[in-house]
Structure formats: structure tokens, C-alpha cells
Amino acid sequence: MISLAGRDILHGWGRFLLTGVGLGLLIGVTLSMAGIYRGMVDDANALIDNSGADLWVVQQGTLGPYAEPSTLYDDSYRSILGMAGVVRAANVTYLTMQVRHGSSDVRAMVVGVVPGGAGEPGHPTFLVAGRHLSGSHYEAVADVKAGFTLGDTITIRRHRFTIVGLTRRMVSSGGDPMIFIPLKEAQEAQFLKDNDMLLQQRRRTAQNPSLNRPNVPGLLDAIIASQTVNHNVNAVLVQLKPGYAPDAVAAEIQRWQRLQVYTRQEMRTILVDKLIATSAKQIGMFLVILAIVSAAIIAFIIYTMTMAKIREIAVLKLIGTRNRVIASMILQQAIGLGAIGFVVGKIVATLWSPFFPRYVLLEPGDAIRGFIIVMVISLLASTLAIAAALKIDPAEAIGG
Amino acid sequence: MNNGIVIEGLQKRYGSGETLVDALKGVDMQVASGEVVGLVGPSGSGKSTLLKCLGAVIEPSAGRMKLGSTMIYDNRWIINDLRALRRDKIGFVFQAPYLIPFLDVLDNVALLPMLAGERNAAARKRALELLEALDVAHRAKAMPSQLSGGEQQRVAIARALVNHPPVILADEPTAPLDSERALAVIAILNDMARQYETAIIIVTHDEKIIPTFKRIYHIRDGRTHEEAGEGKSPQEQANLYIA
Numbered sequence: 133m134i135s136l137a138g139r140d141i142l143h144g145w146g147r148f149l150l151t152g153v154g155l156g157l158l159i160g161v162t163l164s165m166a167g168i169y170r171g172m173v174d175d176a177n178a179l180i181d182n183s184g185a186d187l188w189v190v191q192q193g194t195l196g197p198y199a200e201p202s203t204l205y206d207d208s209y210r211s212i213l214g215m216a217g218v219v220r221a222a223n224v225t226y227l228t229m230q231v232r233h234g235s236s237d238v239r240a241m242v243v244g245v246v247p248g249g250a251g252e253p254g255h256p257t258f259l260v261a262g263r264h265l266s267g268s269h270y271e272a273v274a275d276v277k278a279g280f281t282l283g284d285t286i287t288i289r290r291h292r293f294t295i296v297g298l299t300r301r302m303v304s305s306g307g308d309p310m311i312f313i314p315l316k317e318a319q320e321a322q323f324l325k326d327n328d329m330l331l332q333q334r335r336r337t338a339q340n341p342s343l344n345r346p347n348v349p350g351l352l353d354a355i356i357a358s359q360t361v362n363h364n365v366n367a368v369l370v371q372l373k374p375g376y377a378p379d380a381v382a383a384e385i386q387r388w389q390r391l392q393v394y395t396r397q398e399m400r401t402i403l404v405d406k407l408i409a410t411s412a413k414q415i416g417m418f419l420v421i422l423a424i425v426s427a428a429i430i431a432f433i434i435y436t437m438t439m440a441k442i443r444e445i446a447v448l449k450l451i452g453t454r455n456r457v458i459a460s461m462i463l464q465q466a467i468g469l470g471a472i473g474f475v476v477g478k479i480v481a482t483l484w485s486p487f488f489p490r491y492v493l494l495e496p497g498d499a500i501r502g503f504i505i506v507m508v509i510s511l512l513a514s515t516l517a518i519a520a521a522l523k524i525d526p527a528e529a530i531g532g
Numbered sequence: 533m534n535n536g537i538v539i540e541g542l543q544k545r546y547g548s549g550e551t552l553v554d555a556l557k558g559v560d561m562q563v564a565s566g567e568v569v570g571l572v573g574p575s576g577s578g579k580s581t582l583l584k585c586l587g588a589v590i591e592p593s594a595g596r597m598k599l600g601s602t603m604i605y606d607n608r609w610i611i612n613d614l615r616a617l618r619r620d621k622i623g624f625v626f627q628a629p630y631l632i633p634f635l636d637v638l639d640n641v642a643l644l645p646m647l648a649g650e651r652n653a654a655a656r657k658r659a660l661e662l663l664e665a666l667d668v669a670h671r672a673k674a675m676p677s678q679l680s681g682g683e684q685q686r687v688a689i690a691r692a693l694v695n696h697p698p699v700i701l702a703d704e705p706t707a708p709l710d711s712e713r714a715l716a717v718i719a720i721l722n723d724m725a726r727q728y729e730t731a732i733i734i735v736t737h738d739e740k741i742i743p744t745f746k747r748i749y750h751i752r753d754g755r756t757h758e759e760a761g762e763g764k765s766p767q768e769q770a771n772l773y774i775a
Binding site for chain 2: 134144453526
């Protein structure tokens with residue numbers, strides 16, 4: 133038996149292909165949405181994995197540096213280093229801000245790290261160009277997504293930094309590229325006030341009788357000096373010696389240092405389940421809407437194509453064609469349309485994903501799931517046309 | 533008479549109560565194998581209803597119908613599978629050819645045996661033989677839209693004949709054709725009826741072809757009256773289908 137669906141498609145292949153391409157663009161958007169969600173999860177995992185930390189020590193009662201403001205004294209790491217099982221502990225600050233680059237701004241997460249290099253907690257694990265931060269001041273390592281090149285100069289607050297290294301896949305949970313600078317400058321950047329603000333602060337302090345007491349020389353100077361320096365960090369990243377259980381060490385630090393400690397798994401849960409949960413729901417909602425729109429489009433196209441063949445279907449029924457042959461013809465066309473749409477969608481999603489501002493991860497598993505969903509949608513969408521075709525009276529071919 | 537189709541007392545009623553319409557009030561017809569008869573009558577006389585009953589598209593209300601040696605209706609359908617009946621026992625030729633536009637000429641004709649389960653190659657071979665007999669084999673690979681009206685109608689006749697049905701129902705097959713082509717189509721149908729031992733019933737309003745029928749069934753008010761067709765004057769022909 134010849135394929136009636138195949139012949140019909142070949143007969144009007146141009147129209148069928150164009151329809152498939154249109155549907156494919158919609159499916160491409162759907163696949164990209166799924167890719168954006170996967171990219172967000174992957175970014176979160178990369179953020180955790182590339183931080184080089186086994187534990188995150190943060191202010192008590194907070195969710196850590198990526199989710200909530202957290203402040204610790206920068207000497208906390210010393211007592212943490214003394215805990216059993218800890219091999220390295222390093223201060224780190226995080227600040228999302230606009231970084232000036234030439235005449236434009238770049239939204240970035242500025243990370244303050246103790247200069248050291250690969251393997252030190254908080255540093256990028258690998259570079260794609262240049263070198264890690266040395267002890268020098270006013271140097272920066274940036275993610276390539278920031279668009280900087282080696283030797284570029286950027287301005288953070290009042291200070292200018294030279295890009296000495298470039299890394300990859302180091303972005304915040306919001307998708308902003310990370311810029312690594314020495315901790316001391318990062319602390320300044322976080323808490324640095326402008327000159328007018330400093331003058332006002334000094335004047336207010338001097339006018340406060342309890343801070344500017346007569347007969348207590350040096351008190352005012354000491355207080356002003358303490359106001360212009362910052363000894364806070366957002367977190368201490370901890371690496372453990374081999375053989376030590378993260379949960380056990382975390383419990384010890386929490387108990388003795390009175391700080392909040394998160395293991396890698398807990399931090400992953402915070403990032404994926406809490407930070408991007410709303411975005412995930414948003415994307416999920418979009419996916420549902422796009423699936424419904426795709427189904428409606430396929431149903432409408434197949435229904436229209438079927439209704440355009442009322443006379444032919446009536447003739448086919450009159451000459452003895454069984455309902456299952458007619459239903460199969462319509463179903464095959466719907467499946468064919470879905471298949472063309474999926475192939476076009478996969479191609480366009482792959483082609484345009486590098487141009488998205490956020491990382492788009494198109495997983496083969498999602499593609500397989502997407503294909504199955506498209507086939508199911510095509511099948512469901514064809515039922516309307518099949519029902520209409522089966523209602524066509526063969527007597528319509530005779531007329532009268 | 534070798535019976536192609538025999539119809540006795542066929543009735544068809546639509547509606548009930550006050551809306552009851554007796555479309556067919558007792559039709560009697562007998563068409564032998566190899567014979568071509570005309571079925572004429574004014575609009576609303578029941579021609580289309582009769583054709584739909586004969587074509588097993590609608591169910592009559594009463595009567596008997598016999599195709600070849602098989603009783604197919606005796607106050608109820610005797611045959612359960614009406615689709616198979618239409619496919620294997622009845623050929624249809626319409627006013628417009630109604631070829632399947634996405635199949636080439638050969639497959640338009642071969643489709644019926646394929647639907648009946650015949651292998652594609654065998655069905656195409658049989659279809660090609662018929663197309664050769666109807667002198668359109670050279671257009672076997674053409675699409676219907678590439679054929680002239682006369683060629684399309686010949687392909688439609690080939691499609692109706694391909695399963696060698698005992699009866700062919702033709703609904704105004706010459707209406708869109710000029711006189712020359714209309715008479716050519718009737719000649720072909722006569723040839724095919726003789727060659728394939730098929731009874732052919734042609735519903736027509738076409739004055740040109742009425743004189744070509746040896747027998748004509750005139751349907752009026754739901755009843756048939758048999759008359760001779762050959763040699764009728766134009767006025768006599770007009771009287772056949774003007775109420």
C-alpha cells in the first residue's frame with residue numbers, strides 16, 4: 133500500500149516545509165527556554181565546583197554569600213584554620229556592581245580573593261589566557277563573558293584595575309560574569325565612601341560629645357581611623373584534608389565558632405532550589421504555554437489541511453477506503469509536521485544559543501524528551517482533524 | 533438475462549410524521565451485465581437518492597437489491613462490510629472526475645486494488661492495462677492537474693473499472709464535456725461494459741447522449757418507468773427530465 137500521507141506531503145512539499153519551518157522556530161524557542169534553565173543549573177554547579185571550597189562559612193542565620201548578605205570578621209579564618217580537618221581557609225567577598233570599561237558599563241560580580249593562584253579557595257580553577265592574581269595590587273582576572281581582553285583597564289569604584297587573566301564559566305547565579313580582584317581592594321570597594329561622605333562622617337563624629345571627649349587625646353583620631361578601614365568579608369571558603377567528612381567538620385565549626393557553615397551539597401541546594409527556583413517556575417510556565425501554542429498550531433494546520441481535502445476524503449470513503457487508512461494519513465502528516473518542526477527547532481536552537489546573554493545548555497536528554505513531547509503533541513493535535521475527517525459523508529462525493 | 537444489478541420495490545423515506553418524505557416509492561430496475569442504461573428525470577425526482585442507495589452510501593427503507601449473484605439488500609443490508617462492497621462490487625464515475633490530486637494517474641487507478649490488499653506491483657500492472665485500453669497509458673506518470681478534462685474522465689472510468697465490479701454508477705459523467713468528448717466517453721463506457729461484463733447506470737441530463745441508450749429508466753415522483761432511448765426526438769428527450 134502506498135503512503136497517502138507521503139504522497140500528499142510531496143505534492144505540496146513547499147507549503148508543508150514552510151509550515152514545518154514556522155513550527156520549528158516555535159519549537160526552537162521552546163528548546164532554548166529549556167536550555168536556559170539547564171544553563172542556570174549548570175552555572176550554579178560551575179560556581180560551586182570552581183570555587184574550590186568544601187565548606188562555606190558565613191554569618192550565622194544567613195544563606196551564604198550567593199543568596200543573602202553575610203558579614204564576617206576577616207580574622208575569622210585563622211580560628212577556622214585551627215580546626216581539625218581544615219587544610220586551607222581563605223576570605224572572600226562578593227559584590228555585584230557596574231564595572232566601568234572604557235565608555236561602557238558591564239554588570240559583573242566582583243570577587244575579592246587572597247592572591248595565590250589556582251587551587252586556592254575562591255580562585256578560578258583554570259585560565260584561558262594570562263595569569264592568576266599575584267601579590268600585586270590593582271590587577272584583575274575576568275570571565276571572558278565580560279568582554280575584556282588582556283591588558284584592558286577597568287574601573288571599580290575609584291580604582292583602576294588591569295586585566296591580567298581570563299577565565300571561563302565563572303558567572304554568578306544571576307548570570308553576571310565574575311571579576312576577581314585582590315581581597316583588600318575588594319573590601320575597599322565594598323565599603324569605600326566618597327570624599328564628601330568621609331568629610332561629613334568625620335564632622336559628625338567630631339560633633340558627638342561621647343566620641344570627642346575633652347581630656348581624652350587621641351580618641352577622636354582612633355575612632356575616625358576605625359571608620360575608614362574595613363575588616364569584614366562575606367565568607368570564608370574552607371578546603372578539607374582528605375578523609376574528613378564535610379558534615380562533621382561543618383558541625384564542629386558551627387559549634388565552636390558560632391558561625392553558619394554549608395557543605396557543597398547544601399550550597400548546591402540553596403543555589404538550585406532557592407535562588408533559581410522562581411526563574412525555573414517562570415521558564416516552566418513558558419514551556420507549558422509554548423507546548424499548548426505548538427499543539428494549537430499543529431492542530432489548526434492539520435485541521436485546515438484536512439478540511440481542504442473534504443472532497444478527496446469523501447471520494448476515498450466512497451470507493452471503500454477504511455477509516456483507519458484515512459486516520460493514518462492525517463496522523464502521519466501531523467507526525468511529519470512535528471518531525472520537521474523538531475529538526476528545524478533543534479537546528480535553530482543550536483545556531484542561536486551562543487548569542488544568548490546567558491549560558492544555554494542544550495542537553496541531548498532534553499532533545500530526546502522534546503522529540504517525544506512533540507510527537508505526543510502532534511498525535512493529540514491530529515485527533516481533531518481525524519474526528520472531522522471521519523465525519524465526512526461519502527455521499528458528498530455523489531452530490532445531489 | 534445475465535443480471536448485473538436487479539432492484540425490486542426499492543423505497544427510501546426521510547423524516548417521520550408530518551416531515552415524512554417518500555423519496556423513492558418503489559423502484560424497479562434490472563440492468564444486465566454488459567449493458568449501459570440511462571437514468572433520467574427532473575430535479576428532485578429521486579435520482580441522487582437512488583444512486584446513493586445503489587452505491588450503498590445510504591440505507592434504503594425497504595425493497596431488494598441484488599448485485600451479480602449476491603443479494604446485498606433485502607429490507608436490510610445483507611452485507612455487513614459496505615466499504616468492501618463499494619470497493620469490490622461497485623464502480624463510481626462522477627460529474628467531475630474527482631481524482632486524488634496528490635497521486636499520479638497510475639496510482640489513482642491502482643489505489644483501489646491496493647486498498648483491497650493487492651500488492652503494489654500487481655495493482656499497478658492491472659491499472660496500466662486499463663489505462664492502455666482507455667488510451668491514456670502515456671499519461672500514467674502525470675498528475676491529474678496536468679490532464680485535460682477528457683483524459684481525467686477516462687482515468688476516472690479506469691478507476692471505476694479496475695476491480696472489475698459487476699456494476700458502475702455514473703453520475704452525469706459527460707456534463708462538463710463538449711458533444712464530441714461526451715459521445716466519446718459514452719462509447720468508451722459501452723466498450724468497457726461489454727469487455728468487462730459490467731452493468732453501467734448513467735444518471736444524466738445530457739440531451740446529446742440520451743439517444744445512445746438502448747434502454748432508459750425515467751424516474752418521476754420516486755418511481756421508475758422503463759422506456760426505449762434510441763431514436764428519441766429532442767422534444768421527447770426533453771420530456772424525460774422536465775416535470
